[in-house]
Amino acid sequence: MKRSYNLAPVPINKISNSFAEAVSDIPSGASIMIGGFGGAGGQPTRLMMALRDLGVGNITIIGNVAGISKTTGYGWPDHLDPIDQGVFFESGQATKITCSFPVPGTTNPISEIEKAWREGNAEVDIVPQGTLIERIRAAGSGIPAFYTPTGVGTPVAEGKEHREFDGRTYLLEEALAADYALIRAEKADTRGNLQYIGTSRAFNPAMATAAKITIVEVDEIVEPGGIDPERVGTLSTYVDRIVLRDAEDPLP
Amino acid sequence: MNLSSEIMGNDPAPRLGRAAIAKRVARDLVDGSTVNLGIGIPALCADFLPDGIEVLYHAENGILGFKELSAPGEGNPNLMDAGGKFPKLVPGMAFFDSVESFNLIRGGHIDVTVLGALQVSRTGDLSNWMIPKRGIGSIGGAMDLAANAKKVVIAMEHTARGGIAKIVESCSFPLTAPNCVDQVVTDIAVIDIDRANGRMILRETAPGWTLDDVQAGTGAKLEIDGDIIDIA
Numbered sequence: 001m002k003r004s005y006n007l008a009p010v011p012i013n014k015i016s017n018s019f020a021e022a023v024s025d026i027p028s029g030a031s032i033m034i035g036g037f038g039g040a041g042g043q044p045t046r047l048m049m050a051l052r053d054l055g056v057g058n059i060t061i062i063g064n065v066a067g068i069s070k071t072t073g074y075g076w077p078d079h080l081d082p083i084d085q086g087v088f089f090e091s092g093q094a095t096k097i098t099c100s101f102p103v104p105g106t107t108n109p110i111s112e113i114e115k116a117w118r119e120g121n122a123e124v125d126i127v128p129q130g131t132l133i134e135r136i137r138a139a140g141s142g143i144p145a146f147y148t149p150t151g152v153g154t155p156v157a158e159g160k161e162h163r164e165f166d167g168r169t170y171l172l173e174e175a176l177a178a179d180y181a182l183i184r185a186e187k188a189d190t191r192g193n194l195q196y197i198g199t200s201r202a203f204n205p206a207m208a209t210a211a212k213i214t215i216v217e218v219d220e221i222v223e224p225g226g227i228d229p230e231r232v233g234t235l236s237t238y239v240d241r242i243v244l245r246d247a248e249d250p251l252p
Numbered sequence: 253m254n255l256s257s258e259i260m261g262n263d264p265a266p267r268l269g270r271a272a273i274a275k276r277v278a279r280d281l282v283d284g285s286t287v288n289l290g291i292g293i294p295a296l297c298a299d300f301l302p303d304g305i306e307v308l309y310h311a312e313n314g315i316l317g318f319k320e321l322s323a324p325g326e327g328n329p330n331l332m333d334a335g336g337k338f339p340k341l342v343p344g345m346a347f348f349d350s351v352e353s354f355n356l357i358r359g360g361h362i363d364v365t366v367l368g369a370l371q372v373s374r375t376g377d378l379s380n381w382m383i384p385k386r387g388i389g390s391i392g393g394a395m396d397l398a399a400n401a402k403k404v405v406i407a408m409e410h411t412a413r414g415g416i417a418k419i420v421e422s423c424s425f426p427l428t429a430p431n432c433v434d435q436v437v438t439d440i441a442v443i444d445i446d447r448a449n450g451r452m453i454l455r456e457t458a459p460g461w462t463l464d465d466v467q468a469g470t471g472a473k474l475e476i477d478g479d480i481i482d483i484a
Contacts (some may be wrong), residue, residue, distance in 0.1 A: 037313040037350070039336050041329035064350070065392065074336035078325055101390040117388055124388060129312060130354035130396035136353050150358060150396045153430035186330075198330035199315050201349035233349075252329040 014192050014242050015221065018049035022215050022243045026180055030032035031060040033136070033211055034085055035183035035204035038065020038101065039075015040252040042200030044217040045083050046245060047182040052087045059094050061085055062136075062178055064129060064203050066099040067113035072105060074104070086112030095122055098176065100129040128156060133206055135176035140209025140238075145174045178229065185234065188218045189225070191241030193232045201233065208238040215241040261415070265460025268483065270409075275300040276456075276483055277366055278439050282306050282429065285363035286356075288312070288397055288484075291335045293407040294366035310362060310385060314353045314391040317345040321431035327339035334393065348468050357396045365401035367394060369408050369436075371423040374472035375450040376433040378406065379425035389426070398429035410469055417471035419443070419452070441466045451475055456483045 016022035026032065028178045032051070036042035051059075067089065068074050069082035076082040088094035089112040102113045102124050116122035127135070138146055147170035151157050161172040183204040185194040194216060196204065208214045216234075220242050259266055267314050268276070271402035281287060288310045289295050298309060298319070310316050311334035317341035322328070327338025356362060360479060371379040378398050380387025398404055419436060436443045442456035454474040457466055459482045467474050 037332070038335075039332055041332050068390075069336075075329065075332050076336075077327060101392040103390050107386070114388055123325055125392055126389065128391050128395035129350070129393045130358050133350040133354055134358075143297050148358065150399050150429075152399065154395060154427045156391075158393065164423060169389060196347075196349075198328070198347055199311075199313050199332045200330045202348060203350050205349045206351050221342075 012191050014240060015190065016241045016243045019046045019217070019243050020053065020108070022241045023047060023050045023054055023182075026054060026056055028056040029058045030056070030180055031062065031178040031205040033178045033179065033181040033203075034061060034063040035202070035207045036064070037075070037202035038084070039069060040080070040082070040185050041075065041079070041198065041218070042202050042204055044182040044184040045251050046249070047215060047217045047243065048083065048085070048087060048127070051182065052091055054091065055091070055093065055094050059088065060086055060096040061094050061096070062176065063097065063099045064100040064132065066097055067102055068104040069110045071109050071111045072104045072106070080251065081233070083251070089113050089116040089122055096125065097122065098125040098127060100127055100132050102126060114191040129246035132171050132176070133203060135173055136203070136206045136210045139177035140206060143175060145172050147171065148173055178211045179213065181207040181214045182212060182217070183208055184217050186218065186221045187222060187227060188216060188239070188242045189222050189236070191228050192216070192236035192242060193227050194218070194234040194239065195227045195231050206232050208234045211234055213240045214238055215243065217243050217245060219245050259456070263433070263456060264462070264465050267410070268458050269439070271296055271300070273407050273437055273439055276442065277405055278302065278447045279366065281305060283307070286310055286316070287359060288362050288365040288401065290365070290367040290394070292368045294368060295335055296408070297366055310393055312353050312357070312358060313348070314348045314350060315339070315345065316348070318342065332446045354396055357393065358400050360402065360403040361395065364403045364405060365397040366405045366407050367397065369418065370437055371418050371420050371425050372406055372433050373420055374452050375431050375444040376447045377423045377430045378404070378428045378433050379423040380428050382426050384425060391428070394428050398432045403434050404432050406433055406436045408438055410440045410466075415469060417469060420471035440469070453477045454480055456481050458483055
């Protein structure tokens with residue numbers, strides 16, 4: 001017997017009314033990916049501030065360059081006060097971060113992440129950037145682990161399986177998924193297709209695929225068709241919630 | 253060439269300035285190559301590309317083909333390089349995400365990377381991500397670049413504060429990658445590393461410096477293979 005399908009169009013409503021609403025179900029103990037590269041471009045700054053205001057604790061952050069903008073100005077225009085992943089360590093919410101670049105060369109002043117680490121309040125797991133992004137990509141694409149040449153012969157390789165292919169040694173690295181991904185795009189259509197701009201892509205597209213719930217902060221929401229299909233950078237399937245920024249928002 | 257104005261401590265002659273180190277590295281860049289510059293002295297290389305040479309600068313955050321930086325205060329956060337600076341939009345530029353960016357690196361498509369270092373060993377081991385005393389460091393793209401770029405050039409000051417050798421027999425700091433450095437350009441010397449045989453060969457010195465002068469500030473044995481010339 002042929003199955004019957006309800007062919008009536010199902011409204012897809014992924015648009016949240018506020019940043020606070022979009023993050024309101026994040027529980028304590030959650031693992032949360034924060035998109036972008038480091039710096040203001042591509043960073044979901046308003047979602048981060050909403051997560052800070054939500055106040056849930058014992059969270060694990062996954063990011064790339066993390067927590068160095070506030071003390072060094074990294075990737076922020078000169079006239080603005082930078083906001084970075086350090087907010088979750090300053091607030092005491094984060095107990096762990098997995099990232100590639102958690103501290104700048106200088107310790108003056110010391111960053112919030114280094115401070116939390118020195119005081120024994122946070123674990124800092126430092127991963128080579130290419131391995132970090134590939135672990136995230138793997139999680140989103142059904143690959144449980146992969147071999148990489150990066151990190152062989154360094155502290156990163158300790159305790160990991162080594163294997164030789166064509167005379168070169170590689171490390172086995174495992175996929176890295178999360179409960180939530182907070183990401184940033186320039187534009188979303190109401191279905192959740194995303195368009196990025198410039199260097200704001202970075203970790204955003206891969207993180208969108210690797211979390212149970214992906215929440216995106218955008219500068220513009222358009223009707224389907226408002227994004228050229230040739231320019232879709234993240235497919236709507238990966239996106240669960242969309243929040244629109246205020247057009248007058250002074251933060252980039 | 254811009255030399256520092258004064259002779260420091262027991263030095264026989266002035267050392268090169270940071271810009272002169274970068275200029276010497278830039279001189280060897282090959283037309284049409286894809287190049288990744290690290291932060292610090294390496295980033296200065298972009299200012300000294302010889303006339304008639306064009307290279308494609310890659311930055312880990314997902315940009316290929318950038319040239320000069322925007323004027324202070326005019327940068328766009330969505331047009332950044334990996335050092336957190338804001339380049340200008342130029343024709344032929346390409347943007348991509350971090351998966352693609354590290355495909356390029358890990359896949360061996362970067363011709364040259366110029367990086368800074370805390371220590372470089374005789375066999376070409378590189379340490380540049382953590383000082384053990386601090387206990388926390390930042391890897392960023394350095395391990396991927398050092399392990400996978402076709403050529404790894406280190407641009408740095410020859411010695412650390414207090415005259416402590418950064419070029420050593422064996423690195424005491426955690427490694428970024430073993431046996432990866434091909435050339436070291438410092439404020440007093442250009443040294444090629446024969447990685448297959450674990451030999452350091454002194455090629456050039458700052459004017460007024462001899463092999464013995466450079467060796468005195470170096471923790472690994474320097475060998476000679478042909479003439480030593482002045483860094484120009």
